[in-house]
Amino acid sequence: MVVSNTTPLVYLVKIGKLSLLRNVYGFIHVCSPVWQDIVHLYKRGFLGEEDFSSLSQARQEWILLQDPSEKHSIELREKLVRMGLGLGKRIP
Numbered sequence: 790m791v792v793s794n795t796t797p798l799v800y801l802v803k804i805g806k807l808s809l810l811r812n813v814y815g816f817i818h819v820c821s822p823v824w825q826d827i828v829h830l831y832k833r834g835f836l837g838e839e840d841f842s843s844l845s846q847a848r849q850e851w852i853l854l855q856d857p858s859e860k861h862s863i864e865l866r867e868k869l870v871r872m873g874l875g876l877g878k879r880i881p
Contacts, residue, residue, distance in 0.1 A: 791817045795826040798852075802840045811851050818855045824848070 791814040801807045810817055830836040
């Protein structure tokens with residue numbers, strides 16, 4: 790499973806390369822706050838109509854909205870701590 794935050798989505802759509810994520814991963818998952826950030830950026834004028842439209846289309850096709858349950862969040866955090874990983878590091 791691939792999970793993304795707001796920043797890569799916004800920057801990739803702005804340079805016309807959002808499809809890279811789909812081509813490499815097929816599907817990606819975002820949580821509600823990520824999508825809310827994107828909508829907020831659009832409403833505030835920081836994300837243009839065309840870019841927002843591209844992201845909205847991608848959300849209908851291959852960007853999946855999925856919020857973790859509290860149980861899964863706790864399990865993931867514990868796993869990361871056991872592995873010695875902090876924010877910004879990836880799991881092999």
